[in-house]
Amino acid sequence: MWSQIAEDLRAKITDGTLPTDARLPSEAELTTQYGVARATVRQALTALVNEGLIVPKAPRGYFVRHRQPLFYRPQTEFRPQPKTPEMDRFMADHSAEGREPRQSIDVSIVAPPPEVRQRLKLKEGELAVVRRRVRYLDGEPYNTNDSYFPLSLVQDTEIMRPVDIARGANEVLAEQGQEQVRALDEIYVRMPTPDEVRRLDLGPGTPIACHICTGLTADGSPVRVVVNVLPGDRHVIVFEREGMDPASNDKA
Amino acid sequence: MWSQIAEDLRAKITDGTLPTDARLPSEAELTTQYGVARATVRQALTALVNEGLIVPKAPRGYFVRHRQPLFYRPQTEFRPQPKTPEMDRFMADHSAEGREPRQSIDVSIVAPPPEVRQRLKLKEGELAVVRRRVRYLDGEPYNTNDSYFPLSLVQDTEIMRPVDIARGANEVLAEQGQEQVRALDEIYVRMPTPDEVRRLDLGPGTPIACHICTGLTADGSPVRVVVNVLPGDRHVIVFEREGMDPASNDKA
DNA sequence: GAGTGGTCTAGACCACGTA
DNA sequence: ACGTGGTCTAGACCACTCG
Incomplete structure (x- = not known):
């Protein structure tokens, strides 16, 4: 039974018999060890791969994956903070820590995907400007950050140029009379699309958090939608709260 | 090539040719249709299952999965809110909406798992009280909520009884001189353990968000750790913010 | 060249719902 | 009874990397 083999290996991983980065027995070894066909061993290993516990490295074997808090990076994203002017916060945060942040920017005019179109309250066919970015840390892709603006609001502004906007x-937007004063944040958790796998170089068994932030003006009309894709193996979302009720919806 | 088959089917799903709940062609049909062996078709289908796009239903076929926002449930968890006394907020929130909330409670004394032990700053071997709960909505498991307290703080209090605590x-804790005034929230995204799959009845390809909340007293010592496990297909984490900087670490 | 995982074939038997 | 997916076998060839 393949699930038995998977269970054995899983136990050895979680109890430390097979530590991080250790090499598992080869498929051939496991077939003789358990006396089953290779496909059966393979099914067990595939299960562990999809759980995110191990990773197959081409012609060298299966290896125990890095444990979760690899980048134990408290994201300041969700902690209300004073503005950090002059520089993108991502860059500022991380360059202060001996890491090497880098990002690619790419600006284009597109028909926004449905989930963005709805949040921007655009009609079918209306266009948006998107600033698509991939952030890298020490050369590894860290997350993506796609900011969508209604084309009508930002045409001929700095936003359309594919460089950092120093002022933010x-x-x-404020200069256009569209100052953003409120935001709605939504976080979805799901498996990545093949596109996202490519863009972020995700291993198998790596889920992502999709953080969609809708910025609103004082009168409630949306002026921007930011879609962040955060690979689960590289992110811990952290924020602090003051106040009495810590356990969230927990009272007892 | 199995990835070609997967791509074909994926396209049909995302473009709506195969809508939600539609049945895919059977494995046998696909083998003749593509002229490949069953195992090849199977590999393609398995990939889609692990992406969370389809679900195999025992002897009836593969079906397109419900789209993400199944329970488009704004969680109030992350929005600082006045206390809702008298009743667990989970129950209050949802019974107000024609849903049927239910929860099981189970209290025990345990050696806490490492991630809890560290956050409670307990020494190796020190014990904790855990109130383990599974919340159900309309009969389906919705999430789990395990609250850990240092045994020394709550011994012989209401917390050790396996019933709702009306006061919260x-x-x-406050009566014990351990009033909690601050909290640290961390959110991890990962694939579930087999335990979690059982407890929450998760389908394949369903990642989870693990929300760990550490409650602190005024002097910074931890008094409780709450581990929430939120299935990705049943949760949208939502919160609102006031203030200028909506796009999180986004400035440009 | 040897060993690895990646892919594919062509079978087989089973449990299980549905008709 | 039949068709479904779930599991398993016993092979095969490949591309790749390493020593």
Whole structure:
């Protein structure tokens, strides 16, 4: 039974018999060891791969994956904070720590995907400007950050140029009379699309958090939608709260 | 090539040719249709299952999975809110909406798992009280909520009884001179353990968010750790913010 | 060249719902 | 009774990397 083999190996991983980065027995070894066909061993190993516990490295074997808190990076994203002007916060946060942050920016005019179109309250066919970015840390892709703006609001502004905006996009929006004063954050958890796998170089068994942030003006009309894709193996979302009720929906 | 088959089917799902709940062609049909062996078709289908796109239903076929926002449930968890006394917020929130909330409670004394032990700053071997709960909505498991307290703090209090605590656990802690005034929230995204799959009845390809909340007193010592496990297909984490900087670490 | 995983074939038997 | 997916076998060839 393949699930038995998987269970054995899983136990050895979680109890430390097979530590991080250790090499598992080869498929051939496991077939003789358990006296089953190779496909059966393979099914067990595939299960562990999809659980995110191990990773197959081409012609060298299966290896125990790095444990979760690899990048134990408290994201300041969800902690209300004073503005950090002059520089993108991602860059500022991480370059202060001996890491090497880098990002690619790419600006284009697109028909926004449905989930963005709805949040921006655009009609079918209306266009948006998207600033698509991939952030890297020490050369590894860390997350993506796609900011969508209604084309009508930002046409001919700095936002359409594929470089950092030193003042921040909010300033630019404010100049257009579209100051953003409120935001709605939604976080979805799901498996990545093949596109996301490519863009972020995700291993198998790596789920992602999709953080969609909708920025609103004082009168409640949306002026931007930011879609962040955060690979689960590289992110811990952290925030602090003051106040009495810590356990969230927990009272007892 | 199995990835070609997967791509074909994936396209049909995302473009709506195969809508939600539609039945895919059977493995046998696909083998003749593509002229390949069954195992090859199977590999393609398994990939889609692990992406969370389809679900195999025992002897009836593969079906397109419900789309993400099944329970489009704004969680109030992350929005600082006034206390709702008298009743567990989970129950209050959802019974107000024609849903049927239910929860099981089970209290025990345990050696806490490492991630809890560290956050409670307990020494190796020190014990904790855990109130383990599974929340159900309309009969389906919705999430789990395990609250850990240092045994020394809550011995012989209401917290050790396996029933709702009307006043809320915070009140009880406060009476012990351990009022919680601050909290640290961490959210991890990963694939579930087999345990979690059982407890929450998770389908394949369903990642989870693990929300760990550490409650602190005024002097910074931890008094409780709550581990919430939120299945990705049943949760959208939502919160609102006031203030200028909506796009999180996004400035440009 | 040897060993690895990646892919594929062509069978087989089973449990299980549905008709 | 039949068709479904779930499991398993016993092979095969490949591309790749390593020593």
